[in-house]
Amino acid sequence: MILPPETLGPEAAYQAALDQGRFFIQQCADCRRAVFYPRTICPHCSGRILKWIEPSGRGTVYSVTTVRRKPEHGGDYNVSLIDLSEGVRMMSSVRGISPHEVQIGMSVRAEIVTNNGSGLVVFKPADQTS
Amino acid sequence: MSDIRLRGSTAIAGVGLAGCGEAPGFSEIEILALAARAAVEDAGLSFSDIDGLCTANLSAAMWPLNVVEYLGIRPSFIEGTNIGGSAFVAHLQPAMLALTAGICNAVLVCYGSTQRTAAFGRKERTAARNLLDPAPFDAPYEPFNPPSGYALIAARHMHEFGTTRRHLAEVAVAARRWAQLNPDAFARSPLTIEDVLGARMVSDPFTVHDCCLVTDGAGAFVMMRSDAAKDRPQQPVYVLGHGTAAWHRTASGMNDLTVTPARDSGQRAYAMAGLQPADIDLLQLYDAFTINPILFLEDLGFCAKGEGGPFVEGGTIGPGGRLPVNTNGGGLSCVQPNMYGVFAMIEAVLQLRGICGARQVSGATTALVNGNGGNAASSQSTAILGTSAAL
Ligand SMILES: [Zn+2]
Numbered sequence: 368m369i370l371p372p373e374t375l376g377p378e379a380a381y382q383a384a385l386d387q388g389r390f391f392i393q394q395c396a397d398c399r400r401a402v403f404y405p406r407t408i409c410p411h412c413s414g415r416i417l418k419w420i421e422p423s424g425r426g427t428v429y430s431v432t433t434v435r436r437k438p439e440h441g442g443d444y445n446v447s448l449i450d451l452s453e454g455v456r457m458m459s460s461v462r463g464i465s466p467h468e469v470q471i472g473m474s475v476r477a478e479i480v481t482n483n484g485s486g487l488v489v490f491k492p493a494d495q496t497s
Numbered sequence: 498m499s500d501i502r503l504r505g506s507t508a509i510a511g512v513g514l515a516g517c518g519e520a521p522g523f524s525e526i527e528i529l530a531l532a533a534r535a536a537v538e539d540a541g542l543s544f545s546d547i548d549g550l551c552t553a554n555l556s557a558a559m560w561p562l563n564v565v566e567y568l569g570i571r572p573s574f575i576e577g578t579n580i581g582g583s584a585f586v587a588h589l590q591p592a593m594l595a596l597t598a599g600i601c602n603a604v605l606v607c608y609g610s611t612q613r614t615a616a617f618g619r620k621e622r623t624a625a626r627n628l629l630d631p632a633p634f635d636a637p638y639e640p641f642n643p644p645s646g647y648a649l650i651a652a653r654h655m656h657e658f659g660t661t662r663r664h665l666a667e668v669a670v671a672a673r674r675w676a677q678l679n680p681d682a683f684a685r686s687p688l689t690i691e692d693v694l695g696a697r698m699v700s701d702p703f704t705v706h707d708c709c710l711v712t713d714g715a716g717a718f719v720m721m722r723s724d725a726a727k728d729r730p731q732q733p734v735y736v737l738g739h740g741t742a743a744w745h746r747t748a749s750g751m752n753d754l755t756v757t758p759a760r761d762s763g764q765r766a767y768a769m770a771g772l773q774p775a776d777i778d779l780l781q782l783y784d785a786f787t788i789n790p791i792l793f794l795e796d797l798g799f800c801a802k803g804e805g806g807p808f809v810e811g812g813t814i815g816p817g818g819r820l821p822v823n824t825n826g827g828g829l830s831c832v833q834p835n836m837y838g839v840f841a842m843i844e845a846v847l848q849l850r851g852i853c854g855a856r857q858v859s860g861a862t863t864a865l866v867n868g869n870g871g872n873a874a875s876s877q878s879t880a881i882l883g884t885s886a887a888l
Contacts, residue, residue, distance in 0.1 A: 430649040432640075432702075435697070435699055435701075458635045458748070
C-alpha cells in the first residue's frame with residue numbers, strides 16, 4: 368500500500384496521496400478516533416501519533432446546498448457535508464446526479480477525480496457506483 | 498465562568514454612526530473616523546480622553562495601528578482581536594477587564610467599511626482573503642461563503658425540525674417592517690413573504706432576501722467605568738452581562754449544525770447579569786442570514802431547540818410583536834458593512850436611551866445583543882445591557 372509520504376506535513380502528504388489516486392484519513396493511536404482533516408495532533412485527545420488509514424469510502428449526506436451559478440459559468444453545483452462511516456465529516460460535492468436531487472441522508476460513495484491537476488475526493492450516490 | 502463582579506461595572510457613554518448605506522468616494526478609515534468622532538462627542542469627551550482602543554477589520558492585519566495614527570490617539574490599551582462580525586461585541590470583555598483594572602479610562606470601539614462603493618470591492622477582497630487565509634479542505638468544492646456555510650446550517654435545521662423557507666422569510670419580513678420605521682435604514686421598500694420566496698436563489702435554501710445587505714457604514718461607541726459614565730451627558734447604558742464562545746471555523750468543522758456557540762456565550766452573559774430570557778425587553782441578533790435569529794432565539798433560551806421557526810411565525814419578532822428583534826431593521830434591511838456587531842450594539846444603546854422614535858420599544862430597560870462571526874456561526878458573543886433601572 369502506498370502511504371502518504373512521511374517526510375511531508377499531514378496536509379501536503381494527504382494531497383500527495385490524493386494526487387496518486389489514494390484517499391487516506393487519519394486515526395489517533397491514543398484515543399482510536401478517526402480524524403479529518405489531517406493534522407499533526409489529535410483534536411480529541413491531543414495525541415501526537417496519527418496513523419493513515421484508508422476509509423471505506425462509504426458516507427451519508429449530512430447537509431446540502433446548491434450554489435446557484437449562471438449557466439454560462441458552468442451552472443448550479445452541489446456542496447455537501449458528508450459523514451464518512453469512520454465517524455468524520457468533510458466538505459465535498461455529490462456528483463453524477465442533478466444538484467437539486469441531492470438529499471440529506473442519502474448514501475454516497477467516495478471517488479477521486481482530478482481537479483485543476485490535483486486529486487479531489489467527491490461522492491456519487493451509493494447505488495450508482497460501479 | 499462569569500465574574501459577577503463585572504456586572505454593571507462599565508457602561509456605554511457614547512455612540513456614533515457615519516456613512517451608513519452608501520459613502521461613495523470615501524475610504525473606510527475616513528468614515529470610521531467620523532463615527533468615532535461622533536461617539537466621542539456624544540460621550541462629552543475629546544480624543545485626548547480616549548486611552549483605550551478596540552477595532553478590527555477584514556483586510557488589515559494590524560488595523561489598530563491604522564486607526565491610532567489616523568485619529569491621533571496614543572492609547573494604553575489596544576485590542577484588535579478579529580473573530581468575525583461578532584468582534585465588536587466580543588471587544589466588550591477585554592474592555593471591561595482593562596477599565597476595571599484601571600489600565601485605561603475611556604475605550605473607543607470602532608469599525609468602518611466601504612465594501613459597497615469601494616473600487617477595490619468585495620469580490621477582490623474575498624479573493625485576497627482566500628489566498629492569505631485558505632481553507633484548503635473546503636475551497637476546492639467552491640462553497641459560496643458566507644452564504645453557503647449558513648445555507649448548510651439552514652438545510653440541516655429544516656431537515657431535523659421541519660423549519661420551512663416560509664419561517665426563514667418571516668425573519669426577513671420582520672426586519673423590513675422594522676426598517677420601514679427607521680428613516681436611516683437602507684432597504685425600506687415593502688417586502689412580503691412571497692417576495693422572499695420568489696426571489697433569486699443564491700445558495701439553497703436562501704434567496705437574495707435571506708441574505709444580509711451589502712452596504713457601507715461605520716459605527717463606534719465609548720465605554721467607561723460606570724461611576725465615570727454617570728457624569729457624562731448621556732444616560733449611561735450599563736453592561737450587565739457578557740460572554741463569548743467559539744467552537745469551530747468552517748461548517749465542516751461544526752459538530753452539530755443546529756447548535757451554535759451562542760448557547761455558551763448566552764449562558765455566560767445571563768450568569769453575569771443574573772437575568773434570564775424572560776427579563777429581556779428587546780434583542781439585537783446578528784442576522785447575517787435569516788436562519789441566524791432562529792438559531793439564536795433557540796440557543797439563547799427564548800424557545801426550545803427546533804422551535805425557532807414556529808416561534809417567528811405571524812410577526813412575533815416584528816413591530817408590535819411579542820418579542821422585538823432587530824429594531825433598526827438589522828443587517829437584512831438597515832445596514833451591513835461586512836461586520837455588523839457594532840451596529841447591533843449601537844441600536845441596543847439607542848433603544849435603552851429611549852430615543853428611537855417610531856421604532857422605540859416603550860419602557861425598555863434591558864436589551865440582549867448577540868454578535869455572530871465567521872462562515873458558520875463560528876464565534877458568538879452575547880452582551881446584556883440595561884438602564885439604571887436594571888442595575
Ligand atoms: Zn486522540
